[in-house]
Amino acid sequence: MGNKIIELKNISKDYDVRVLNKINLYVNENEFLTLLGPSGCGKTTTLRILGGFEYPTEGDLFFDGKNINNVPPYKRQINTVFQKYALFPHLNIYENIAFGLRIKKTGDGIIKEEVKRMLKLVNLEGFENREIDSLSGGQQQRIAIARALVNKPKVLLLDEPLGALDLKLRKEMQLELKHMQREVGITFVYVTHDQEEALTMSDTVVVMNNGEIQQIGTPVDIYNEPENAFVADFIGESNIIDGIMNEDYLVTFLGRTFKCVDYGFPRNENIHVVLRPEDIVMVPENEGYIKGTVTSTIFKGVHYEMIVNVGTFEILVQSTYQSSVDDRVGLKFTPDDIHIMSKETWSE
Amino acid sequence: MVKRNLHKIYMGLIFVFLYAPILVLVAYSFNDSTSRGNWGGFTLKWYIDLFNDRDIKTALYYTVIVAMLAATIATFIGTFSAIGLYNFKKKPKAIMVNVNYLPVVNPDIVTGLSLMILYLSTNMKLGFLSMLLSHITFDIPFVILAVMPKLKSLNKHLTEAALDLGATPLYALRKVVIPEIMPGIITGFLIAFTLSIDDFVISFFTTGSGVTNLSIVIYSMARRGVKPTINALSTLMLTVVLILLFFINKRSALVEGQKNNGGIK
């Protein structure tokens, strides 16, 4: 990764209420960074501030080291792929892609070449004279990307660009987008509420909630070491259990004390324990660390998803073996599978 | 910010242009001076003149009667025609819809004189009946135009569901289709009524033998020059319109409020 191309310092945005609160974030050159969070978490607002469609109420925005707080969108070297593509209905595909180049008074010959190159990049060669409404959603998506990339922006912003596509097409486009990003070698800032999408495509994931950043990290970090219960809950499915950190490497929850790999908490601190459903192994009752009764079992295609009542808590377990409702079972996991989160990190 | 202010100034000037003439009429209706130039003090005498004016009273009577009758009949015919036309095959439907459009896109003067020719060619006497028939004719297309979109957006399976549950087609029409397209029917009626109340050109060509409406009376008075009773009439008509609008607004606000409450419960 290279230098910081974009930096947000203490960015806040107020409408009637505060929608972004003191966002601090930087994006490296050539990085694929994803803003991930539920709807209303502020991810789209953050993106719109980067694009210049909204101005921050407080804080500073830097691009290549220069403050661009008050630079209008048409003077930024940033281009956007809009959520519903926002292709110009009165122009054909050629003119849509050529729009930015024409404004820069590029010569017709170069425009023709560039449009052709872009259509090749997005796998729609020969589509120049087609009208916008003759395209499928996936094709419009590609044209929107081509229209943005033809301007050779330093940063491409993508606002849930795959949201309107069906599952199969979405998976294909995920791979293609990632491929394109490597090919053109520019920075992507991507907004999505789909955690799987975020984990598949990104170099860096920024998890947001309630206008605040919850965690910044690589997909692996975010998944394996969620910093708080929100992230753990939002990324994948988890069991979040109240516990006490007795001392380094020793934690008590569900009435038993376990070895774990975490350390550095104050003694007897109240903490959250995260157990991923796929990390828990279901064993005969007498072999388990924890015993309980299966209360529901659902077939999910690849695996079964079962809920085991262990008295004070219902634990979600995924397994390729099925247990029947009312079966008594034992649950096992290794110290590696226990993730400890401090309770205070929720809002900071 | 400069742009904002420019916008405000421009809209201000436009509103002056739009409202100045109306305010002048209202002010002069209370002016106790026949020469319009100077203010001769406050008076209600033009209103008294107005109430004693036989022509205006007759015209008012005909205006309201014709508008009520024409709008009601047009709504009835228009609604059923829309339902019928909706079931036509594509081509006949397109022809019918286009013919139906003619009175909408034709200039009023053409509609008026062509109807006049029709009546006089068939030796029909121009008067109340000819005016009423003309109003119905130019009202129906607007009712159909208001009802058609509602029919189009109607869930096709609604009627099927009703039939499936044992309703006869007519029962389904009465209990399912008509209630569903009611907003369109009411809109159609209101448009037809307003058009009838306001019509001048078509009435002017198709009426006769002492049957007039308010527009015709105003036209003939205005042709003879400015007359303060017209100012009084304008003020009264404006007041009626304002009161109507107020109630329509209040009603829709009320309906919306009820809807919202329902949603919360």
Next chain:
Amino acid sequence: MNKKQKFFAYPYVIWMFIFIVLPIVLVFLYSITTKEVNNIKTINFTLNNYKLFFDPLYIGVTIRSINLALVSTILCLVLGYPIAYIISKIHSKHRNTVLLLFILPMWMNMLLRTYAWMTILGNNGIINNFLNMLGLPSIRLLYNNSSIIIGMVYNFLPFMVLPIYTALSKMDQHLVEASHDLGADNRTTFLKVILPLSLPGVISGIIMVFMPAVSSFVIPRLLGGNRSLYIGTLIENLFLVTGDWNFGSAVAIMMMLIILVSMSILNRFDVDKEGSGSNLW
């Protein structure tokens, strides 16, 4: 829906034939005959009515009417586009109120709205009174082309503003953002995105203003006096004063033709604009 319900429309099919199709056929018949058309035996076809229409006197009337309608339409467009644009930009909380205030004068009878200008522009009207008060002589404001144009703009302005406003407010705001994003400043965005996308509204506005403006006889009568003829007043004269239905019908048919031709020219213009991208290729 039920196939039998087709019958619901049959009465109106007959009604349409009698009150919409037949009258227009009659107008056409009158325009190509002399005198009455009631009696098949005495019917006498001619093209003289149309020939007469091309007499310099009546061609002058036609050109004068078209000119007047064009000037009014252009004025409505120049005044109305900014109004539509500004209203569409108003915060949604106040937008409907402003729109209502704008349409409100339309609810007043058209004759009264026209009459109101008589009291303002007349020799004894407000403006001249004000001039007299300043010691200036009265000017003749009423009964000329300008007073007719003022009356037309006043009456037809909303017909221009509403379709443009609808086109502008239907426009996806993201398209404007996309244009900014691709490097277009406000002026370029207006010229390359907003204006072309509102063109259908502009065209229906032009049609909705031009049509009543060219055919109106009330406004020229009340604000133009009796001094010069326009198509609308000519038709009214022929039917209601001189009773020359044959020539009157020919003039009416020609007027419909003018409107039809101008509408189709405008519609072609719209299509051309939409296809401009491919023409540039």
